[in-house]
Amino acid sequence: MNVNTSSGVWTDLIGQSRVVDTLTRAVQAAAPGGNVRAMSHAWLFTGPPGSGRSNAARAFAAALQCPMGGCGECNTCTTVLSGAHPDVTLVRTEQLSIGVDEVRDLVRRAAMAPTLAPRQVLVIEDADRITERGADALLKSIEEPAPRTVWLLCAPNAEELVATIRSRCRLVKLSTPTNAAIAELLCRRDQIDPVTADFAARVAQGHIGRARALARSEDTRARRAEILQLPTKLVSLGACLAAAAQLVEAATADASAITTELDAKERQALAEALGLTATGTRTAKPRNAQAAMRELEDQQKARAKRLQRDSLDRVLTELTSFYRDVLAQQTAISVELINIEQVDAIGQVTQASTPELTIAKLDAILRCRSALASNVAPLLAMESLLISLSGH
Numbered sequence: 353m354n355v356n357t358s359s360g361v362w363t364d365l366i367g368q369s370r371v372v373d374t375l376t377r378a379v380q381a382a383a384p385g386g387n388v389r390a391m392s393h394a395w396l397f398t399g400p401p402g403s404g405r406s407n408a409a410r411a412f413a414a415a416l417q418c419p420m421g422g423c424g425e426c427n428t429c430t431t432v433l434s435g436a437h438p439d440v441t442l443v444r445t446e447q448l449s450i451g452v453d454e455v456r457d458l459v460r461r462a463a464m465a466p467t468l469a470p471r472q473v474l475v476i477e478d479a480d481r482i483t484e485r486g487a488d489a490l491l492k493s494i495e496e497p498a499p500r501t502v503w504l505l506c507a508p509n510a511e512e513l514v515a516t517i518r519s520r521c522r523l524v525k526l527s528t529p530t531n532a533a534i535a536e537l538l539c540r541r542d543q544i545d546p547v548t549a550d551f552a553a554r555v556a557q558g559h560i561g562r563a564r565a566l567a568r569s570e571d572t573r574a575r576r577a578e579i580l581q582l583p584t585k586l587v588s589l590g591a592c593l594a595a596a597a598q599l600v601e602a603a604t605a606d607a608s609a610i611t612t613e614l615d616a617k618e619r620q621a622l623a624e625a626l627g628l629t630a631t632g633t634r635t636a637k638p639r640n641a642q643a644a645m646r647e648l649e650d651q652q653k654a655r656a657k658r659l660q661r662d663s664l665d666r667v668l669t670e671l672t673s674f675y676r677d678v679l680a681q682q683t684a685i686s687v688e689l690i691n692i693e694q695v696d697a698i699g700q701v702t703q704a705s706t707p708e709l710t711i712a713k714l715d716a717i718l719r720c721r722s723a724l725a726s727n728v729a730p731l732l733a734m735e736s737l738l739i740s741l742s743g744h
Contacts, residue, residue: 360424361411361433365404366537366560367529374524375408379415379422382471392522393497396479396513397506399526402559405506406444406477408526413440413504417469428469439469444477446655455486459493462501471500479505480512487514494520528558538567555690557673562666575602579670580694583701586742596734603663603730607656615652622648661724664734668717671741674698675714682707709743716740 362372381391395412397405414432415422417440423429431437441461443450458474466472476482482490494503494517503521510518534553537560538544544552544567555576556563565572579599586592626641673690674697680687681702691698720737724730 360420361414361418361422361429363424364537364541365408365411366533368404368408368526371408371524371526375412375415376421379412382416383421393501394494394503394521395505395524396510396518396521397504397524397526398508398510400528400558401508402556402561402563403526403528404560405508405526406475407560408524409475409477409504409506410442413473413475413502416471416473416502437469439466439472441472441474442477443475445481446658447651448481448654448658450476450478450482450486452483452485452489455482455489459489462493462503463498465498466500471502472498473502473504475504475506477506480507480509482513484514487517491516491520529560531558534558534560534563538563542567544568551693554688554692555673557669557690576670577693579667580674580691581697582671582738583674583741584697586738589739589742592738592742593735596731596738599664599667599734600660600731603660603667606663607659610659611652611656618648618652619645660730664724664730665721668721668737672714672717674701675710675717678702678705679707679710679714682710713741 362376365372378391395409397409399405410433411422414424414429417432417437418426418428420426428437432440435442441458443454443458445454458476462472462474464472491514493501497503505513505517505521507513510523513521531550531553534556535546535549538549538552539546542564548567552563552567556566566576582595586595622644626644674694677689677691677694677698678701679685680689681698682705689695689698716737720733723733723736
């Protein structure tokens with residue numbers, strides 16, 4: 353079996369030639385007569401946000417199932433990559449965590465024999481969100497895997513998984529792709545013009561998904577520019593509080609835009625499954641129906657909370673890049689500015705501050721991120737941050 357590491361399912365896995373070589377050898381080892389020592393039943397993909405962890409796992413899953421080792425064109429490859437293949441399970445949660453019940457469902461599926469392909473492959477894109485009880489349920493399946501089952505787990509860092517699971521997985525570390533590689537991908541795959549592609553790649557700081565969003569949406573670019581003007585507008589306590597409220601409202605609106613229609617469809621599907629008619633008559637037991645509805649509502653609230661937090665995290669990332677540029681100017685480090693378009697605002701803040709104060713502001717952004725992760729009310733966290741950035 354001849355595998356081209358620069359084409360097929362590997363085409364969009366940019367800047368990861370070492371990873372592709374490793375996975376290609378594993379695909380060859382998984383073929384009849386291959387070197388079994390190069391293949392493992394459990395893999396852990398790690399790397400910075402936006403580096404392509406889930407893309408690598410999906411491509412590997414497709415290559416393992418493809419008769420040609422990942423041609424990227426056959427029905428097997430296209431169905432795996434789209435999430436439609438019956439022997440490849442793709443798990444991507446919008447919730448804050450992956451619970452034990454969902455993991456147990458995956459474990460049961462892992463024990464089943466494949467229907468069409470040579471093996472059963474399970475891809476968990478957010479393995480770091482598996483709860484402690486879920487990890488216990490997963491461990492036994494990884495310790496004693498079914499003969500033709502492969503687990504592919506994705507997480508930012510190996511340390512975010514419990515030691516007993518990560519020690520049983522083969523580790524694949526992805527690196528941050530270069531700006532040039534991201535720009536080339538945007539031009540080739542998304543037909544973005546070179547100037548916009550270069551801009552998006554530079555300001556996304558190695559995050560492929562963020563670069564694509566910036567390249568494709570003028571509104572996204574305009575909103576980012578507004579965020580980067582914040583440091584020069586925090587001239588009073590009132591301005592800080594107003595800006596914090598606007599940021600949280602915008603993040604809530606972002607989450608609502610994604611969840612409103614999805615929530616309605618989920619409620620309707622559950623109502624039909626419970627036997628609720630249009631008039632509200634139940635064929636299921638009322639208590640069971642109410643409990644199921646409450647559980648769904650809790651899951652939907654958790655999803656909206658996560659999406660809101662993700663939106664605010666992007667704000668923190670943009671502010672971090674701004675103060676990184678300020679610190680570079682203050683210390684005369686010879687590095688390219690991330691935010692060249694905001695050079696006037698960067699210069700204004702540079703002149704009015706010191707490196708020590710800039711580092712303190714970067715620390716404040718880190719504290720805000722930690723606060724949001726620990727469920728501090730978003731408005732309080734953002735108010736505290738902007739007040740710290742203003743110096744009031």
